[in-house]
Amino acid sequence: MEQAPNTSTPAQRRTPSRRVSLRRTEAIRGSRSAPRSQTGRKVYIVDGARTPFLRARGEPGPFTPVDLAVQCGRPLLGRQPFAPDAFDYVILGCVSVLADEMNPARVAALRLGMGEAMRAFTVQINCGSGMQSIDSGFRLIEGGQADLILAGGAEALSHSPLVWSRNATRWFGRFATARSPLKRLAALGGFRPNMLKPVIGLERGLTDPITDLSMGRTAEIIGHAFGITREQADAYALESHQRLARAQEDGTFAGELIPAVSRDGQLFEKDDGVRPDTSMEQLAKLKPVFERPYGRVTAGNSSQITDGASWVILASEEAVEEYGLTPIARIVDSEWSALDPAVMGLGPTICSAALTERLGFSREDIDLWEINEAFAAQVLACLAAWTDEDYCREVLGLEAPYGEVPRDRLNVDGGAISLGHPVGTSGNRIVLHLANALKRRGLRRGIATECIGGGQGGAMLLEVA
Ligand SMILES: CC(=O)SCCNC(=O)CCNC(=O)[C@H](O)C(C)(C)COP(=O)(O)OP(=O)(O)OC[C@H]1O[C@@H](n2cnc3c(N)ncnc32)[C@H](O)[C@@H]1OP(=O)(O)O
Numbered sequence: 217m218e219q220a221p222n223t224s225t226p227a228q229r230r231t232p233s234r235r236v237s238l239r240r241t242e243a244i245r246g247s248r249s250a251p252r253s254q255t256g257r258k259v260y261i262v263d264g265a266r267t268p269f270l271r272a273r274g275e276p277g278p279f280t281p282v283d284l285a286v287q288c289g290r291p292l293l294g295r296q297p298f299a300p301d302a303f304d305y306v307i308l309g310c311v312s313v314l315a316d317e318m319n320p321a322r323v324a325a326l327r328l329g330m331g332e333a334m335r336a337f338t339v340q341i342n343c344g345s346g347m348q349s350i351d352s353g354f355r356l357i358e359g360g361q362a363d364l365i366l367a368g369g370a371e372a373l374s375h376s377p378l379v380w381s382r383n384a385t386r387w388f389g390r391f392a393t394a395r396s397p398l399k400r401l402a403a404l405g406g407f408r409p410n411m412l413k414p415v416i417g418l419e420r421g422l423t424d425p426i427t428d429l430s431m432g433r434t435a436e437i438i439g440h441a442f443g444i445t446r447e448q449a450d451a452y453a454l455e456s457h458q459r460l461a462r463a464q465e466d467g468t469f470a471g472e473l474i475p476a477v478s479r480d481g482q483l484f485e486k487d488d489g490v491r492p493d494t495s496m497e498q499l500a501k502l503k504p505v506f507e508r509p510y511g512r513v514t515a516g517n518s519s520q521i522t523d524g525a526s527w528v529i530l531a532s533e534e535a536v537e538e539y540g541l542t543p544i545a546r547i548v549d550s551e552w553s554a555l556d557p558a559v560m561g562l563g564p565t566i567c568s569a570a571l572t573e574r575l576g577f578s579r580e581d582i583d584l585w586e587i588n589e590a591f592a593a594q595v596l597a598c599l600a601a602w603t604d605e606d607y608c609r610e611v612l613g614l615e616a617p618y619g620e621v622p623r624d625r626l627n628v629d630g631g632a633i634s635l636g637h638p639v640g641t642s643g644n645r646i647v648l649h650l651a652n653a654l655k656r657r658g659l660r661r662g663i664a665t666e667c668i669g670g671g672q673g674g675a676m677l678l679e680v681a
């Protein structure tokens with residue numbers, strides 16, 4: 217394992233420089249949660265659905281986060297043998313909440329006709345939000361406080377709010393509160409054209425506020441530390457597109473993907489980020505985006521900026537019996553970890569290893585993996601870390617390397633590089649897809665895991681019921 221480089225971006229140079237060292241991740245050992253007993257009630261994933269994932273194309277897309285949640289939520293609720301008001305809670309992950317959709321969980325619940333008595337809350341833990349919503353529901357059912365929960369993620373990155381500079385906000389405030397025409401005229405005099413330049417919301421949102429590193433830069437850091445080459449990252453990205461294209465062709469997403477219709481009647485049936493015809497040659501032509509000229513992270517091997525929503529229905533054993541539901545998979549347990557934000561992409565290595573260790577499983581006991589593809593270099597760095605003796609000993613506290621995850625067991629139907637990454641949704645989608653993929657392939661046990669901007673990781677272990 218190489219020491220990470222001490223490189224700096226112009227943004228970093230404005231602030232005191234910060235040494236980035238993987239050794240600092242040792243601190244994460246203190247952040248693992250204490251072993252939990254397995255005496256809680258059983259929690260099942262009984263159904264779920266998502267919208268097509270639609271690329272953000274530089275202008276607000278046809279759906280807001282709540283629109284998306286409603287688009288796949290309505291048919292999903294319609295195919296259940298119970299009424300929508302039978303749920304105990306609606307929980308929704310959403311990172312970029314729109315000002316006119318505050319607490320989107322509750323807005324979605326009401327628009328879905330789940331009744332005024334429906335309790336609903338929104339969770340935000342950056343890219344972990346969609347998985348956090350499932351975990352929050354899991355804990356409520358496990359602890360006996362609920363029997364049926366609708367847990368989702370909804371994100372419309374194309375609608376990311378624009379953030380104006382402080383000067384502009386101050387000026388808008390003064391102008392809006394000026395009580396007389398004279399005062400309004402005076403306030404108008406303070407206007408400067410450069411105030412119209414927004415601090416773009418999405419770019420800031422994809423930059424860590426503590427280290428001032430973009431998410432792409434954090435992938436470069438760990439890619440460099442674990443010796444991931446540009447060719448390896450491109451080959452991984454190519455395979456992601458090929459796998460998604462194959463899954464789309466062979467009907468893998470039937471039932472999981474529900475078409476969406478915009479207010480002006482346009483039908484969206486398929487994920488539109490996939491490039492079935494991309495090649496190593498085309499990928500090789502793309503310039504590094506985050507570290508020029510020698511970096512390995514390009515538009516071709518990064519997750520795409522996308523709009524999309526996903527829901528899963530969680531049920532207790534009692535609810536399964538009462539409504540005659542057919543479980544897809546059981547949530548066995550979950551784990552969260554925290555680490556240096558500059559190497560946030562390694563989050564999955566820590567929480568997944570801690571989860572299997574706590575449950576008495578080894579890496580070989582896991583039949584399928586969904587590791588959210590934030591960046592190819594980031595996923596590959598995680599895989600390399602698990603085979604690195606020093607990393608496994610020093611960071612994960614393991615006596616031997618955690619082991620290799622075979623590529624044919626990982627992200628078998630593509631991932632965020634080909635499909636897109638609506639950040640508050642992806643964690644939900646990978647859990648739903650893992651459950652379906654385990655069942656379809658007749659496999660037993662899987663882990664869905666993801667890195668989380670800000671320096672965290674989340675993992676959830678499922679078993680086919
Ligand atoms: C915790 C976490 O999960 S962290 C992750 C959070 N998410 C992120 O950080 C998002 C990461 N992704 C990004 O920021 C953006 O996708 C970027 C900056 C990498 C690229 O953005 P854009 O430049 O808008 O990408 P875009 O899709 O337009 O592609 C740029 C070019 O590459 C080309 N391209 C992209 N992918 C491919 C491909 N697979 N094959 C061939 N060409 C490709 C496009 O055609 C385009 O070419 P053009 O300019 O000639 O039209």
